[in-house]
Amino acid sequence: MERQRYSLFTLARHALTGHRGWKPAWRDAAPKERYDVIVIGGGGHGLATAYYLARNFGITNVAVIEKGWIGGGNAGRNTTIVRSNYLLPGNIPFYEHSLKLWEGLEQDLNYNAMVSQRGILNLCHSDEQRDAFERRGNAMRLQGVDADLLDPAEVRRMAPFLDFDNARFPIFGGLLQKRAGTARHDGVVWGFARGASDRGVDIIQNCEVTGFVRDAGGRVTGVETSRGKILTGKVGMAVAGNTSRVASFADLRLPIESHVLQAFVSEGLKPVIPGVITFGAGHFYISQSDKGGLVFGGDLDGYNSYAQRGNLSIVEDVCEEAMAIMPMVGRARVLRSWGGIMDMTLDGSPIIDRTPVPGLYLNGGWCYGGFKATPASGWCFAHLLARDEPHPVAASYRLDRFASGQLIDEKGAGAQANLQ
Amino acid sequence: MIISCPHCGLRDSSEFYFRGEAPTPRPDYEEGNVAFADHVYGRINPAGPQKEHWYHAAGCRSWLLVERDTRTHDFLSVTLASEQGR
């Protein structure tokens, strides 16, 4: 299929013919009998994996198999934050690699995913928290990542509308990553889909995996789907929200619990919040979309769920914390709330690794941080699938770390999913 | 969500603390790391009925063994965890 370039020029040219000349952004493919690699999951991670398999390794006989419509899981349900402000050495290089990919993504994909580096400001409300921010900011700087520790006056210059003298949790300062920001989540999915499809990848929607095909030695040689059996050399799983379920088809038991996380958007408002702001005396984050909606969220509901919806007590917590840091939003209205299913690992960090089952590879356990990881996750999973060895920046995301103790526990919360 | 606590009756779930899927029984030390790793980190994480532990923190302080459907949030049974296996 001939690639249609996107630009203001082509847009104007197509306008002359009433935009009747545009072709599908990606081919809606029917499954072939056999592929070199099958990626299960047409979310951001799966599509990015297929894109980079083709782009970086020339592996184009690839199928992305999606149960519903692409981007219908967490890729289309997140709060669109991109950042690399992590603490631990196992995490920072990976997320920084991701942020660098975000920075060049639109030009690479020729698709405007509206990556907007308006910064993320974490607020702190105690001396201990400021010390922890200093440690984290230093860890970032030492990895070559930008970080600034702000005093309250500097925070005030950035966001004068905050409630600095909150009667309960006044603001002690903040940690700023200027290069962080947001991206248009659906655009990311569609951009990767288009890029992968242009390079020959088959994107197969409405095709649900129901089992694995295995040979006598136990090796996975294909997948059973609602549209029949498809054979392959390697299967990569990128099925956030369903990781345990799909892994169970291969009798794997993973260190993952699936939890619901709610997110919220307000009615459209004129620009009022500059970047992403987080509240430190609870769990609350907020940004404003280009369309004007305040996009915000907080903690997990706290119980395992596959239902993609939450309950009122978290709605209340989130709104209380919104009012605690920016009481100007009292008269802004919540327009829509929704829930996504977070595959929470028991140390809060993801897994990109081979599994004990030959031929089956796992990309999962992104907790509630999967969106920002999308490009690097695809990049590194493609590397693993192509080379059979981990990419250096994802080398810590091993599945056996729970047995060995090489955990990547940013919060130090231990083996309880809803605390991570 | 509303949980029927065996001691306290119908109570809002905000009174309870959720710990997670009920783990396999705790092994003895002698059973070694592999058994413990499974106990601490192994999860079935079913999409459907799941056995899990809730704690009535703002009530009777009982640990409850709950069976709940993770697709619908329906509570199928609630019992005192201490009465399991007795």
Add this chain to the structure above:
Amino acid sequence: MTRLQAGGLIDRTKAVDFRFDGRALTGFAGDTLASALLANGVRIVGRSFKYHRARGILTDGIDEPNALVTLRGGARAEPNCRAPSVELFDGLEAQSQNCWPSPSFDLMAVNGLFSKIFVAGFYYKTFMWPAALWERLYEPLIRRAAGLGRLSGQADPDSYDRSHAFADLLVVGSGPAGLSAALSAARSGLRVLLVENDSRVGGRLLSERHEVGGQSGTAWAAAALRELAANDRVTILTRTSLFGAYDGNSFGAVERVSDHLPITADGQPRQRYWKIVAAQAIFATGATERPIAFGGNDRPGVMMASAIQTYVNRYAVAPGKRVAIFTVCDTGYDVAADLAAAGVEIAAIIDARGQPTRDVAFAPVIAGEVVRTFGRSLKAIEVRRFDGGMERMAVDLLGMAGGWNPNVGFASHLGKRPDWCDTLQAFRQGTLPGGMMFAGAADGALSLADAMASGEAAARRICDAAAAAQPMVVSAQASPHVVSDSGQKSFVDFQHDVTVDDVLLADREGYRSVEHLKRYTTLGMATDQGKAGQVLGHAVLAQHRDAGMAAIGTIAARPPHTPVAIGALAGVHRGEHLKPTRLTPTHRWAAENGASFVNAGLWKRAQWFTRPGDKDWLASAVREAKAVRSTVGICDVSTLGKIEIVGPDAAMLLDRLYGNMMSTLPVGKCRYGVMLREDGFVFDDGTVARLDDNRFVITTTTVNAVAVMRHIDFALQVIWPGLKAHACSITEGWAQIAVAGPLSRALLQDLLPAIDLSNEAFPFMAALAGEWNGIPMRLFRLSFSGELAYEIAVPTNHGDALVRALALLGRAYGCTPYGLEALGILRIEKGHVAGGDLNGQVTAHDLGLGRMLSKKKDFIGRAMAERPALVDPGRQMLVGLKPVDPAQRFSAGSHLFRKGAAQVASESQGHITSVAYSGVFDHWIALGLLEHGPERIGETIAAASPVRGTCIEVEVCSPVFFDAAGERLRA
């Protein structure tokens, strides 16, 4: 003026003055802002989101996409209020939005010139080069142009309330079906809660002209209200919008207590958030009329037919002088009849169903469709007659009667999607969540009689299982109507400017799932969340693909059903009430003594006590710490968790909870202990005191008090339910005060003359339970400071008396109150870990406590603590650190490097966990975690904080800076 001479549910004796965009206008009590604007002849009220097209009032309710205004001013400015749902009040001020300088003349309308380029998703295809211009140019322009109203930027000055309600039956909506259901249930004795979004009950009865049982519909509704109000088992909440359905038959609603008033009454909230639990719920939420897609269907003067009916009948406003009705259902005929009855000229009824269903006397009925419209605000329409030919008609008002979509979204809140119903030609709720029913128009019973029967039947089903078997009536409708080849923009989402062509473009580009369609075109993402136009948009797709609507599918409705103010959901939990504040037993005394307080979890603890002459907080803290080292100090430590464990197996339980052995602890003694999590990392530390054979009191850190209690309950109830022991938190029950310093024994001996506190009788780590002044008292010889020290506990309500007694007796010894900062200095001087050192990422071994872990017993965390990575000799371990140049200081969070090593991550060998200024040594000291730390005592290394731009040389030393032999605490 377009106000009719008579009729309407308005009070013509009460004129109400208001302002719109600064213009002084007048309406009547009972008006909405929309009806008053129409009555004043205001036709253009706002501009659309993308093309800035002029827009007029389209609907009569909360789903209004066009007439969005900002109400009030200053800090009370409220953006995006829907004019048809704003009750008029005296002095109301409203501003139009999204236009400059005015809705009639908007400079941003220039966007419309580029509308051929600004099609669905155009922004995904452009603004990519050069990359740096996105944040600097393109995005700011887009952001400025987008958005609707503007927040004031000031704190919301109003208050919000939160209430709970419980009922046997919740009825949502008080139209004919809702009232019938409520009456029937109330007569059966159920506790009924009736929730109505409007200021009056009646629903569509207020908008239409019906007779019910020989009286007018409004009179019947008023009678029903009287009956319900007289029943004390019925609660009626008007001006209350139910916004969400949640698990456990829970519902959220917001009552607008004061929004319809000029000023919030004293002591009243602006709004009240209701949490409702109801065994059963009947949703008589009505239906939303759907528009018809034809050219220029967004022109001011094109309105929903049902809205015209509301304005004519309820508000006595004729929004036009010469009217055409474009209909695909009988609603259009009813509306035309009402207009005719009000004396308005009807140009034509245009029925697109092919065969007109009714002949009417007052207007010609044309089988055909409206193709396009003309005029800045509507002046004419062009009609395509099915019998051939186009006809141009001069009208200033066009009603669209495109059929009805039942309001079934609440079922989707609980995960149950509606199904396409061919008879109804709309989505209807087939699968119901438990405890939820739909009735009336919301269930597809569109006629008055059917709706009332449906409501009553729904109520009966609750009381009578037999009734449940009866089938429900479903009205027949025509399919959603799309006019082709209009040559003008045909809108399916008015606010977001989504056109028929946009839907087709999305389809062409492969965005074929309705979710892709929504996300690519923004269809259904406006403030009405697609209630008006989404089904129509999907119908465009269905007709284009020649597919059924069932195959096209629908978008799940999500809460809130109608948007809810963030302030309302936060309720009373604002400012100091965000979280509970816990005060220590000595809080008042501390405040009297100059304490500054700091948050410690939910607690407020004294951080330092300012004395005259202290030049800053550090001077106060250093003075206090020195006093402890030289004389005696007192400090409230009540916030530490305290748990009493009793029973014949209590000692065995403690052996399993702690890494070290506790069963060997003699009665009357304390022991320091460390608890691990089952994953082998340090959970908490504290002391265990044995008061008698079967009774122990343990302490936890402040932050883990609750978690440790839960953990112990888990051990007792889940892991080892056979153990005969009980545990109970006594944190709130006892006030505990540390008395520390060389003179502490003398002071305490004065307080407790009857108890021998000599070193022989009450040595280090001794514990006893006794009395002070006849009050139960517990005394522990514990030292966090490294000095001779005690902790004394009395029941909480005596804590204030105790601290005052200690302070009074302590005058003789120079007794000094000390706060958290001094406590920090003292413990760091002694190398005790706390706070930032115990971050959940460290092992007992890391903290130099590895030898405490018993090898003789199993305990929680033992096995996993032996995992390879947890016993790696290369792990970072606790050390002390001091600046090589004593004049220099460092900060917690600095990273540690070999001297001369490059400051890059791969060279980082650890970090500083806590720092303090030591008055004893007159320089800064720190604790930190360092690779191979204990082997490197005496080595000079670098501590760098790139975010502060600092790097200094530090010497690695023992974490115990002061009195390493521990002589002072045993003195």
